[in-house]
Amino acid sequence: MTNTVLITGANRGIGLELVKRYLQDDEWQVIATCRHPENAVALKQLAESAPKRLNILPLEVTDSLSVRHLQEELAGTTIDVLINNAGIYNDKGQKFGAINYDNWAEAFNVNALGPMRVTEALFDTLKRSKLAKIVTISSQMGALSRAAKGSFAYRSSKAAINKAMHTLACELEDQNMVVAMFHPGWVQTDMGGSEAEITPTESADGLYKTISGLTKADNGKFLKWNGDIHPW
Known part of the structure; x- marks a missing residue:
C-alpha cells in the first residue's frame, strides 16, 4: 500500500532531511514544496534518484494564490501526512527597544498563518x-x-x-484525523546553528518514527521529535 506525504519548506534543513527519510521507505510517495523548485539543487538530485516517488512543486505559504495553485494541482489526490515545516526565524538577536515590527508581521505570516492556509487548502485531500x-x-x-x-x-x-x-484538533476530534505539533529538537541547521544538540538526520529520523506511530489518542498533543510530551 502506498501512502503520500506532503512536506513544505522541503529544500533545506529539516524539511530536506524529512524528504530523504520518507524516500527510504518504498511505501511512501513524497510531495516536496518550496518557493523556488528551479533552485532546489538537492531536491532535484533526489528526484533523479527516485523519479517516480518524489514530486517537487512550487509553494509560497504566505501567498494565497500560490496556495490555491497547489490546491488545484493536487485536486483528487489523497494526502495521508501533511508536514507544515516551512518557517522563518527573522528576529534572532532583536531585543525590546529595537523591535522590527515588519519582521514580526512576516514571522506571523509564515509561521502562524502559513500552516493554516496550507492545511485549509488541502483539507479535501486529507479527508480521503x-x-x-x-x-x-x-x-x-x-x-x-x-x-x-x-x-x-x-x-x-x-x-x-x-x-x-x-x-483545529478540537474541531476535528470526530473525524479520522490527528493534529499534532512538534518541537524538532535544537538542530544543526542554518536556523539552529552549528552548536545545536542534534543533526538534521537525527531530528528527521525521530520525527518520522513518531509521526508514523501517531494515533487518534495523540490528537492535539505538543510533542518532541523523539515522541516525548513537550510542556505547553
Missing part, C-alpha cells in the same frame, strides 16, 4: 485518507512554560500556531 495526520513543526521557543528573553517575533508566532493547531 483513512487516518490523516496534520503535523506542524513548531518549536519549544513557543512554549509558554519556558522562561526566555528576546526573539519576540519567532516565539510568539510559534505559540500562535500551537494554539491554532490545538484549536
